[in-house]
Amino acid sequence: MKVLVTGGGGFLGGAVVRKLVARGDAVRSYTRTSSPWLAELGVEQAHGDLSDADAVAKAVDGCDAVIHTAAKAGVWGRQRDFIATNINGTKNVIAACLAHGVQRLIYTSTPSVVHGGGDLEGANESTPYSKVFLAHYPATKAVAERAVLAANGPTLATVALRPHLIWGPGDPHLIPRVIQRARAGKLRRIGPRPIKVDVTYVDNAADAHLLAADRLAPGSSVNGKAYFISDGAPVDLWEFLNRVLSLVELPPVTRTVPVWKAKLVGRVLENVFRILRLPGEPAMTRFVASQLSTSHWYDISAARRDLGYEPHIGVEEGLSRLAGTLQRPTI
Secondary structure, eight states, X not given: OEXXXXXXXXXXXXXXXXXXXXXXXXXXXXXXXXXXXXXXXTOEEEEOOTTOHHHHHHHHTTOXXXXXXXXXXXXXXXXXXXXXXXXXXXXXXXXXXXXXXOOEEEEEOOGGGSOOSSOEEEEOTTSOOOSOOSSHHHHHHHHHHXXXXXXXXXXXXXXXXXXXXXXXXXXXXXXXXXXXXXXXTOOOEESSSOOEEOOEEHHHHHHHHHHHHHHOOTTOTTTTEEEEEOSSSOEEHHHHHHHHHHHTTOOOOOOEEOHHHHHHHHXXXXXXXXHHTOSSOOSOOHHXXXXXXXXXXXXXXXXXXXXXXXXXXXXXXXXXXXXXXXXXXXX
C-alpha cells in the first residue's frame, strides 16, 4: 500500500511510520514541519495544517489508505483550536479520502469519548458516548470519531481505534509531565482509594493501526466500528507511575488530596485562567482530577477477535525499554 500518516513525525504516528516502512509499504507523512529522521527512512513528507483543506487533499491524493493520528491533544486550550484541528481537520481528511478514491481510513480516537467522569471497569464498545465532557479534547474527539464512522460506505471503509494512555520511549506527554511535576514536588495522589486504568505501549498501539489497515475492505466486519486498544490488563495507576518515577530515582508519591478538593481547585483555576486569559495551563483541571481519581479500563476482546490484535509488549518489558531512555539526575 501507499499510506498517508497524518502526524507521522509524532509519537504514535512515528511508531506507525516505522512499522509501515519496515514491512515495505510506501509512506507519506503529513505534518506542519519537516523531520530529518523521516527523510532518512525514505518517507515522503507533505506539510500543512489539518485545517487547510487544500493541503490535506494534496497530501491524500495518490494514497491507498490514510492513518489519521494527528490531533490537538491536551487538557487545556481554546475551544476553537480543538475544533479547527480535531473536528474540521478530520472532516477535511474524510472529504479528501472520498474525493481521491482512498479506500481505507483508520482514525486514532480515545476512550475518553465514553468517559463521563465515573468509574468504567471492563467497558466494551457498546458503552455510549458520554453526554458530559470536562475538556475540549474528548468533546471534539467524540464529534470527529462519529464523523469518521458515519463516513464508512461502499467506497471508503473506516475504523476508529481507542488506545488509552499511550506510553513508552519518546513519549512527549504522559511520562515527561509526571516526572516534571514530581521533581517540582507538585505531584499528588487524588483520593485515597486504589484505581485501575488502561495504558498502551506505543508499539502495541502502532500494531493495532496496521492490523486495522489490513482488515479494512469492502464488506469487512471491521468497517464502521470503534475498538478499544490497551496493553491487555489494567494497571494500578499510582503503582505504575511510582515505578516510572523510580526509573529516574524519584521517591514514590504518597501525599493525597481529597477528590472533592482537587475538583474544586480545578474548577476555580479553570475560571481564573479563562477570565484572565492567562498563558499556559492550570496546575489542576476538573478533567485531570477525574482521570486521576476514577478507574477506567476497557475490554479489548473485540479488537482481539476482529483485528487479530494482541499486545506483544507488556508493562514489564515496556518499563525496561523506557528505563534506558530516561535521564537520571546527575550528581
